[in-house]
Amino acid sequence: MTLDKRKSQILESIIRDYVDTAEPVGSRSIVKKHNLKISAATVRNEMADLEEMGYLEQPHTSAGRIPSQVGFRYYVDCMMQKETLDDSELDLLNRILNENIGEWSDVVGRVGGFLSQITNYASFVIVPSIKLSEFKNIQIIPMSDRTAMLLVVTDVGVLMHRKIDVPPAVSAEELQLIGRAFTRVLSGTKLEEIRRNELKALREELKNRRKVIDSVLEAVEIMMQGCRDESVVISGALNILNEPEFKDLDKLKRILTILEEDVLLKQILPDTVSEEVNITIGNENKAEDIKEMSLVVAGYNNFGEMGKIGVIGPVRMEYWKAAGTVESLRNILDQVLNKKYF
Amino acid sequence: MTLDKRKSQILESIIRDYVDTAEPVGSRSIVKKHNLKISAATVRNEMADLEEMGYLEQPHTSAGRIPSQVGFRYYVDCMMQKETLDDSELDLLNRILNENIGEWSDVVGRVGGFLSQITNYASFVIVPSIKLSEFKNIQIIPMSDRTAMLLVVTDVGVLMHRKIDVPPAVSAEELQLIGRAFTRVLSGTKLEEIRRNELKALREELKNRRKVIDSVLEAVEIMMQGCRDESVVISGALNILNEPEFKDLDKLKRILTILEEDVLLKQILPDTVSEEVNITIGNENKAEDIKEMSLVVAGYNNFGEMGKIGVIGPVRMEYWKAAGTVESLRNILDQVLNKKYF
DNA sequence: ATTAGCACTCAATCAATGAGAGTGCTAACA
DNA sequence: TGTTAGCACTCTCATTGATTGAGTGCTAAT
Numbered sequence: 106m107t108l109d110k111r112k113s114q115i116l117e118s119i120i121r122d123y124v125d126t127a128e129p130v131g132s133r134s135i136v137k138k139h140n141l142k143i144s145a146a147t148v149r150n151e152m153a154d155l156e157e158m159g160y161l162e163q164p165h166t167s168a169g170r171i172p173s174q175v176g177f178r179y180y181v182d183c184m185m186q187k188e189t190l191d192d193s194e195l196d197l198l199n200r201i202l203n204e205n206i207g208e209w210s211d212v213v214g215r216v217g218g219f220l221s222q223i224t225n226y227a228s229f230v231i232v233p234s235i236k237l238s239e240f241k242n243i244q245i246i247p248m249s250d251r252t253a254m255l256l257v258v259t260d261v262g263v264l265m266h267r268k269i270d271v272p273p274a275v276s277a278e279e280l281q282l283i284g285r286a287f288t289r290v291l292s293g294t295k296l297e298e299i300r301r302n303e304l305k306a307l308r309e310e311l312k313n314r315r316k317v318i319d320s321v322l323e324a325v326e327i328m329m330q331g332c333r334d335e336s337v338v339i340s341g342a343l344n345i346l347n348e349p350e351f352k353d354l355d356k357l358k359r360i361l362t363i364l365e366e367d368v369l370l371k372q373i374l375p376d377t378v379s380e381e382v383n384i385t386i387g388n389e390n391k392a393e394d395i396k397e398m399s400l401v402v403a404g405y406n407n408f409g410e411m412g413k414i415g416v417i418g419p420v421r422m423e424y425w426k427a428a429g430t431v432e433s434l435r436n437i438l439d440q441v442l443n444k445k446y447f
Numbered sequence: 448m449t450l451d452k453r454k455s456q457i458l459e460s461i462i463r464d465y466v467d468t469a470e471p472v473g474s475r476s477i478v479k480k481h482n483l484k485i486s487a488a489t490v491r492n493e494m495a496d497l498e499e500m501g502y503l504e505q506p507h508t509s510a511g512r513i514p515s516q517v518g519f520r521y522y523v524d525c526m527m528q529k530e531t532l533d534d535s536e537l538d539l540l541n542r543i544l545n546e547n548i549g550e551w552s553d554v555v556g557r558v559g560g561f562l563s564q565i566t567n568y569a570s571f572v573i574v575p576s577i578k579l580s581e582f583k584n585i586q587i588i589p590m591s592d593r594t595a596m597l598l599v600v601t602d603v604g605v606l607m608h609r610k611i612d613v614p615p616a617v618s619a620e621e622l623q624l625i626g627r628a629f630t631r632v633l634s635g636t637k638l639e640e641i642r643r644n645e646l647k648a649l650r651e652e653l654k655n656r657r658k659v660i661d662s663v664l665e666a667v668e669i670m671m672q673g674c675r676d677e678s679v680v681i682s683g684a685l686n687i688l689n690e691p692e693f694k695d696l697d698k699l700k701r702i703l704t705i706l707e708e709d710v711l712l713k714q715i716l717p718d719t720v721s722e723e724v725n726i727t728i729g730n731e732n733k734a735e736d737i738k739e740m741s742l743v744v745a746g747y748n749n750f751g752e753m754g755k756i757g758v759i760g761p762v763r764m765e766y767w768k769a770a771g772t773v774e775s776l777r778n779i780l781d782q783v784l785n786k787k788y789f
Numbered sequence: 790a791t792t793a794g795c796a797c798t799c800a801a802t803c804a805a806t807g808a809g810a811g812t813g814c815t816a817a818c819a
Numbered sequence: 820t821g822t823t824a825g826c827a828c829t830c831t832c833a834t835t836g837a838t839t840g841a842g843t844g845c846t847a848a849t
Contacts, residue, residue, distance in 0.1 A: 131842050144792050149843065167799045167842050246584045246600055254600055258588055266606050343707060346700045358688045365685060473811050486823050491812065509811050509830040 108155075113184060114141070115151050116160055120172045120180050124421050127349045129169035174387040174420060177399075181384050187429035194223055198437070209261070212441060213338050216414070216434050221341025224427050226418030227364050230338045230438075231371065233410035235261055240291040245269075245280040245321070253280055255324050259296065261408055265328040269320040283317055286310065296329065335412075337367040348419045350397065359394055364417070378404045378413050380435070382428045387420040401427040403435040407442055414438060450497075455526060456483070457493050458502055462514045462522050466763050469691045471511035516729040516762060519741075523726050529771035536565055540779070551603070554783060555680050558756070558776050563683025566769050568760035569706050572680045572780075573713065575752035582633040587611075587622040587663070595622055597666050601638065603750055607670040611662040625659055628652065638671065677754075679709040690761045692739070701736055706759070720746045720755050722777070724770045729762040743769040745777040749784055756780060 108116065118135045132148040135141070141148070152170050155161045160176035163169075172180070190198065201215050213230050220228035242258040250273045257265045271280065290307050291299070308318050342364035351357045363369045373392040375385055382403045388396050399422050402415030414435055416427050450458065460477045474490040477483070483490070494512050497503045502518035505511075514522070532540065543557050555572050562570035584600040592615045599607045613622070632649050633641070650660050684706035693699045705711040715734040717727055724745045730738050741764050744757030756777055758769050 129842090133842075145842095146792050146794095146844095147790085150791090153844080163843090165799060166844090167797085167840090169842065241590065242588045242596075244586060244588070244598075246586070248583065248600075248602070254584075254606070256586075256598060256600075256606075258590070258596055258598075260590070343700065343703055346696060346703070352696060354688060354694060358685065361685055361688070471811090475811075487811095488813095488823050488825095489821085492822090495813080505812090507830055508813090509809095509828085511811065 107183060108160075108179075111143070112151055112155060114139075115148060116155060116172070116176060116180065117184060119152075119161065119170060120177065123171050124423055127421060129164055129171050131169035134169070174389070177386050177420060177424070178389075181386070181424050181428075185425050185428065187382075187432060188425045189429045190223070190433050202437075202441075210336075210338075213438075214340075216438060217338045217340040220414070220416060220430060220434050221344060223430050224416050224418070224423070225341075225344050225347065226416040226422065226427060227342045227344055228340045228416045229370055229414070231374075231413040232336045232338070233407050233412050234335050235259065235296065235408070238296060238408060240288075240294050240296065243284050243287040243291060243321075245271075245284040245317075247271075247277045247280055255321060257325065257328065267324045267328060269317075269324050271317050271320060275314065275317055279314065280317070283311060283314060283321070287321065299325075299329070335371070337370055339364055339367070339370060345418070348421075350419050350421065356397075360398065363394060373417075374400065374402065374413065374415075378402050378411065380404045380406070380411075382432045382435070384424060384428065399424070401431050403431050405435045405438040405442070407438075412438070449525060450521075453485070454493055454497060456481075457490060458497060458514070458518060458522065459526060461494075461503065461512060462519070465513050466765055469763060471506055471513050473511035476511070516731070519728050519762060519766070520731075523728070523766050523770075527767050527770065529724075529774060530767045531771045532565070532775050544779075544783075552678070552680075555780075556682075558780060559680045559682040562756070562758060562772060562776055563686060565772050566758050566760070566765070567683075567686050567689065568758040568764065568769060569684045569686055570682045570758045571712055571756070573716075573755040574678045574680070575749050575754050576677045580638055580750060582630075582636050582638065585626050585629040585633065585663075587613075587626040587659075589613075589619045589622055597663055599667065599670065609666045609670060611659075611666050613659050613662060617656065617659055621656065622659070625653060625656060625663070629663065641667075641671070677713070679712055681706055681709070681712060687760070690763075692761050692763065698739075702740065705736060715759075716742065716744065716755065716757075720744050720753065722746045722748070722753075724774045724777070726766060726770065741766070743773050745773050747777045747780040747784070749780075754780070 115135065118139045118141075119130045122130045122135060122138065132145040132152060136143065136145050136148055152161060155176070156163065156170065160173060160179055161170040162173045164171065198219055201219055202212070210232070213232055217228045217230045220230075238259045238261040240257065241260050242256075244256040244258075246254045246256065248254050248268070251270060253269055253271050255267050255269045286307060290303050294300075294303075304322060308315065308322075311318055342361060345351050345357070345360055345364075351360065363373060373390065373395050375383065375391070380403065382401060384399065384401050386399045390396060390398065390400065395417070397420060398417055399420050400415060400417050401422070401424065402413055404411045404413055406412070415431055418427065457477070460481045460483075461472045464472045464477060464480065474487040474494060478485065478487050478490055494503060497518070498505065498512065502515055502521055503512040504515045506513065540561055543561055544554070552574070555574055559570045559572045562572075580601040580603040582599065583602050584598075586598040586600075588596045588598065590596050590610070593612060595611055595613050597609050597611050601607075628649060632645050636642075636645075646664060650657065650664075653660050684703060687693050687699070687702055687706070693702065705715060715732065715737050717725065717733070722745060724743060726741065726743050728741045732738060732740065732742065737759070739762060740759055741762050742757060742759050743764075743766065744755055746753045746755055748754070757773055760769065
């Protein structure tokens with residue numbers, strides 16, 4: 106169902122005003138503010154219609170109207186124009202991205218920070234696990250006479266390192282050889298495809314140094330567990346303190362708790378995220394805890410797996426700005442990643 | 448100046464009750480609650496004295512008394528008994544510490560988490576910069592035909608890694624040789640003591656591979672900048688949402704902002720921290736923003752430099768518990784560190 | 790179909806009131 | 820002289836009632 110032009114205009118005016126002020130919008134005030142060519146009474150009639158259709162609601166009889174979640178949905182689906190980054194924002198983004206970038210996680214952190222800063226909502230970036238990347242090189246560096254540092258390098262430049270114990274009798278050269286043997290066997294293998302039997306063969310081959318091998322295998326095992334999970338970067342969680350709908354401390358606490366804890370945040374995201382910007386409004390969210398929040402999420406391509414980037418804010422959200430910004434940053438991430446980090 | 452026994456007892460009762468309830472404490476209620484052998488009227492007289500001395504104050508005439516900051520100070524200095532961890536808490540701590548510890552920063556994170564969990568205040572751990580540690584090993588691992596991974600291992604097991612660009616003509620063996628040359632020159636040198644002239648000599652020695660050398664030098668430079676700063680781990684910032692004194696959103700926001708931002712947190716800490724547990728109450732803090740918070744901090748010995756661990760909470764704080772817990776965990780960190788990570 | 794006019798509704802604000810908690814003071818008591 | 824009971828007094832907090840004002844819905848006129 107689609108609205109006639111005048112109804113659309115009124116709905117949009119109400120949405121803009123309400124998002125701006127967080128107050129119910131009256132017929133008189135929108136006529137004045139957007140100097141419409143019709144009278145307040147006419148607007149009232151249209152508003153009554155829109156309410157009947159479910160796009161507006163009234164907190165109480167003598168208040169103005171506020172957009173319902175259905176109203177926001179209609180706006181997002183049928184009327185919204187995404188508002189992309191303006192020049193000064195692009196400029197800021199470029200400056201942020203060009204400052205001496207160390208690691209990939211650094212880029213993600215900065216893009217997330219930028220997103221929350223521009224939209225004034227909490228932002229999150231989800232980086233998929235790296236199980237699809239490949240082993241590249243394995244090194245064992247002696248540290249003391251009983252310990253060594255195990256280094257694992259993969260093709261996406263992510264590196265795992267861990268202390269291992271070694272018998273004092275093993276020399277630095279031997280450790281190097283063992284590292285090379287591992288590199289030979291594992292190089293090019295995807296992390297999730299380690300074959301037990303390959304490792305077993307290796308264990309046979311180097312049976313005079315079985316203790317070292319076992320230490321290495323154990324360490325690799327633990328590292329694999331550690332990087333099986335996707336990682337989550339959250340920025341600007343405190344932005345919700347500015348939203349009047351969260352002046353209630355209990356609500357605030359519930360939301361902030363979610364925004365502080367990686368695991369909880371992952372749980373509230375929609376299961377399927379495409380590369381398109383995806384918006385879920387209030388009750389459309391599966392998770393009970395955020396039925397009064399909206400999500401704007403897009404997927405990006407991270408070494409063959411889908412990462413996610415987005416913002417979370419009140420239902421009364423500037424969807425146009427949020428959607429545009431998320432879209433732009435999704436593209437940036439894709440771009441940076443396609444330049445291949447290595 | 449020291450208080451007589453009865454005044455002490457009354458002051459302590461008031462502090463305990465006030466810390467517990469956040470409400471002014473009346474004469475009648477403390478006689479009942481702590482079944483004192485004296486009448487409410489007597490207590491009233493003593494309270495009037497304590498108020499005159501500055502240890503108590505009255506929000507308004509017909510309310511009970513609350514401890515003043517001076518009162519808390521007197522309590523902390525002259526009466527407080529630190530409350531150490533009980534058995535179940537020690538048990539929990541051990542379980543937390545023994546779960547498969549990966550890196551040193553992991554230990555710090557867990558200890559901080561434990562601290563905030565036990566005290567119900569926000570906790571922080573400051574880990575000094577590692578400029579005192581020594582280079583141990585430098586490796587250059589080829590990644591693609593134009594890039595390589597530079598690995599720097601130090602004696603505290605902290606490792607820096609960074610992508611560098613290399614000319615396509617340089618072979619893996621050459622990279623290895625260059626790494627070894629660096630290792631030879633820098634091994635055993637403290638991070639802060641890198642001599643420019645040593646590096647210059649190295650640059651001469653390997654002058655046919657000057658491009659690689661320059662990449663490495665640049666990367667090391669950047670890495671050095673990155674680890675010049677101490678790092679900060681904050682846990683349980685949201686605990687202050689439970690404190691009734693922060694029901695005011697503005698206050699809340701000011702405090703949470705500090706607790707979210709490493710840099711800000713560092714600024715509010717007292718300049719000199721000894722190994723002893725150090726308590727600053729309300730106005731004793733130098734930073735304007737936390738004049739209504741208290742800090743309980745202790746130093747610990749981190750590879751020759753002073754790290755800090757502590758909690759931050761309302762002036763109405765369970766100092767006895769906080770001080771005991773901070774002291775215990777300070778000791779734990781010292782212990783773990785003295786077992787030498789390598 | 791649109792608009793002006795008007796009666797009506799309801800939340801928000803403010804002042805007045807009363808209850809309750811707690812004090813300070815006085816006088817009696819040990 | 821220190822302690823206690825008793826009582827008047829103070830001040831906050833919660834409740835109530837009146838007032839205000841923004842905004843609506845309806846009706847009648849355009």
